[in-house]
Amino acid sequence: MKTFSEFGLEPKVLRAITEMGFEESTPIQEKAIPVALEGRDLIGQAQTGTGKTAAFGIPLVNKIDVKEEKIVALIMCPTRELAIQVAEEIEKLGRFKGIRSLPIYGGQDIVKQIRGLRKKPQIIIGTPGRLLDHINRKTIKLDDVQTVILDEADEMLDMGFMDDIKSILSLVPEERNTMLFSATMPVNIQKLAQQFLKDPEHVSVIPKQVSAPLIDQAYIELHERQKFEALCRLIDMEAPELAIIFGRTKRRVDELSEALQKRGYAAEGLHGDLSQNQRDNVMRKFRDGSIDVLVATDVAARGLDVSGVTHVINFDLPQDPESYVHRIGRTGRAGKEGAAYTFVTPREIDHLHFIEKITRHRITKKPIPSLAEAIEGKQKVTAERVLDVLQKDEHNEYKGLAISLLEHHDSVHLLAAALKLLTGGDKKEVDIELTPEDPIRAKKRRPDVRSNGRRPSGSYGTAGGARRNDRPYGGGGREGGGYRGNREGGRREGGSYGGGSREGGYRGSRDGGGYRGNRDGGSNYSRPSNRSEETLV
Ligand SMILES: Nc1ncnc2c1ncn2[C@@H]1O[C@H](COP(=O)(O)OP(=O)(O)OP(=O)(O)O)[C@@H](O)[C@H]1O
Numbered sequence: 001m002k003t004f005s006e007f008g009l010e011p012k013v014l015r016a017i018t019e020m021g022f023e024e025s026t027p028i029q030e031k032a033i034p035v036a037l038e039g040r041d042l043i044g045q046a047q048t049g050t051g052k053t054a055a056f057g058i059p060l061v062n063k064i065d066v067k068e069e070k071i072v073a074l075i076m077c078p079t080r081e082l083a084i085q086v087a088e089e090i091e092k093l094g095r096f097k098g099i100r101s102l103p104i105y106g107g108q109d110i111v112k113q114i115r116g117l118r119k120k121p122q123i124i125i126g127t128p129g130r131l132l133d134h135i136n137r138k139t140i141k142l143d144d145v146q147t148v149i150l151d152e153a154d155e156m157l158d159m160g161f162m163d164d165i166k167s168i169l170s171l172v173p174e175e176r177n178t179m180l181f182s183a184t185m186p187v188n189i190q191k192l193a194q195q196f197l198k199d200p201e202h203v204s205v206i207p208k209q210v211s212a213p214l215i216d217q218a219y220i221e222l223h224e225r226q227k228f229e230a231l232c233r234l235i236d237m238e239a240p241e242l243a244i245i246f247g248r249t250k251r252r253v254d255e256l257s258e259a260l261q262k263r264g265y266a267a268e269g270l271h272g273d274l275s276q277n278q279r280d281n282v283m284r285k286f287r288d289g290s291i292d293v294l295v296a297t298d299v300a301a302r303g304l305d306v307s308g309v310t311h312v313i314n315f316d317l318p319q320d321p322e323s324y325v326h327r328i329g330r331t332g333r334a335g336k337e338g339a340a341y342t343f344v345t346p347r348e349i350d351h352l353h354f355i356e357k358i359t360r361h362r363i364t365k366k367p368i369p370s371l372a373e374a375i376e377g378k379q380k381v382t383a384e385r386v387l388d389v390l391q392k393d394e395h396n397e398y399k400g401l402a403i404s405l406l407e408h409h410d411s412v413h414l415l416a417a418a419l420k421l422l423t424g425g426d427k428k429e430v431d432i433e434l435t436p437e438d439p440i441r442a443k444k445r446r447p448d449v450r451s452n453g454r455r456p457s458g459s460y461g462t463a464g465g466a467r468r469n470d471r472p473y474g475g476g477g478r479e480g481g482g483y484r485g486n487r488e489g490g491r492r493e494g495g496s497y498g499g500g501s502r503e504g505g506y507r508g509s510r511d512g513g514g515y516r517g518n519r520d521g522g523s524n525y526s527r528p529s530n531r532s533e534e535t536l537v
C-alpha cells in the first residue's frame, strides 16, 4: 500500500491525515486519489468501512484554494447523520489548510444554516431535500461549484431523490468534476453516471464478495415470537462493546428499544420520525458509549462509522441484498473484526439464500443461544467488571464491610451472592410482547434488461484482477504496521471466510444477471421510490 506522502499532497493535508492516525492508504484511496487529483470523473466502489470518505475527501481538500469565498464543492448524502459525519471528516482533513465546510440537512434550524453560509464555506455537505430548499431561497448558489460528490448514490436514487439530484446538478456548471461512491452499485447507478459523469474512470476494489471481509456472518432461524428472547440471550452471550440492531419499521424500532430498556439494556432507537434533536442525541450517546445498543431502521444502514461497533444484529431480515451488505458493514470497519447475526423466520429462509447468492457469501447457521450460554456471558462480563475494579485498586472504602461480612459468612458463598446481584440475577425478567412483523419473502427479480448484456463494471462481483484475500487495510500480510497490528489474536487467519467453501456453487449463481437491472422501480424488491428525506424508514 502507498503511504500518503506518495500522492504529492500539500504538507498541510498530509499533516491532517497523519493526525487522523492514517498510516497507509486503503486500496480505494490508492486508486481513487490520483484519478480525483487529475480532475477526472469517477465511480468508486469498495467494501464498507474501507475509507471511501477520505478517498474523495483528501483530493477535494487538497485542490481547493483557501482564499476562495464561494461554494466550489458539493457533497450529497442520503441521510442527515451521514451528512454530519462526512462533514466532520472533511473538517478534519481540511483543518490545517483552513478549508471551510458546512453540513446542510433537514430538521436543523434553517436560520442557523444561513448563518453558517455567511461564513463562506467552500464545501457544502448536504442531503438533497434541504439543499434544494436553500437553492430555492437563493441562500445557496451553485454557479461556482467545480466538484460534485454523490456519496451512497444508489441509496439516494432508491429513496426517490433522482429528481432532486437532477435539479441540483442542472444548476452546477457543466465544466465540473463529478464522483460517485458506494459499496454497492446497482445498474441504475450506471444510468445516472451516463447522464451526469463525463467519461468516468471506474475505480473498483471489490474482491469476490461485496461484503467486508472481516465480518463474521451468521444467521439464526427462529419464529417471530422467539426473536426478543433470542436477542437478549445473544446480547448477553456476546457482550458486544457497541451493537446496532436493525428493525424493519419505525414501530418495531420503538417497541424494541423500549423492551430492551425494560430488560435493563442501555438501548435507544433511531428512525426518521424522531426530531432532529432526538436523532442527534441518540447518535451522540451511541458514539460516546453512554448507550451501547442502537436500535435502528435502515436510516442507520448507510455509511455510518462508529468505532467500537462489534456487532450488528438484523432483528428483521433486510429487504434486499444491498441493505444487508450496508447494515452489516456498520461493523468490521477500518481493519477491525466484527460479527453480524441475522434472525430469519422459517418462511424467510429462501430470501436469506437469495441474499447469500447475491452477496456471494455463505452465512453460517447458528442455534438460538441457550439460557446457559446467556448466563455464562453475563457472568463473564460481571467478573471482568469486578476484576477491573480490583485492578484499579479503588475499592478501599468497601474493605471494612468485606471483612465484617467475612467474619460470619463463607467467602465463596458471599462472593457468589455479590456476583448474582451484580449480574442482575436477583431481578425477575419483565415479560415482553412485540407486535409481529410480516415475513419478507423471496421473489424473483426481473432479469437485467440492459441491451448489451454485459455486466456493468461497477456491479457486484469481481473487479478485474482483484485477489480473493485483498485486504482493505494494509498490505498482503496480516501482521504488523498500521491497522494490521490492532486485531487481536489469530482467530480468522488465512482468509477463514469459509475457506474453499465459497468456491463452486455460488459463483455461477448470478448467471442471467437476474439481479442487477431491477432496482429502478417497479420490481418487487425495490423500496418505494418516492420516499422523501423526511419519511425515510
Ligand atoms: N487510510 C486509512 N487508515 C486508517 N483508517 C482509515 C483510513 N482511511 C479511512 N480510515 C477510517 O476508516 C473508517 C471507515 O471509513 P469510511 O467511513 O470512509 O468507510 P466507507 O468506505 O465510506 O464505508 P461505507 O461503505 O460504510 O460508507 C473511518 O473511521 C475512517 O476514519
Ligand SMILES: [Mg+2]
Pocket (backbone or CB within 6 Å): 052, 053, 151, 303
Ligand atoms: Mg461511506
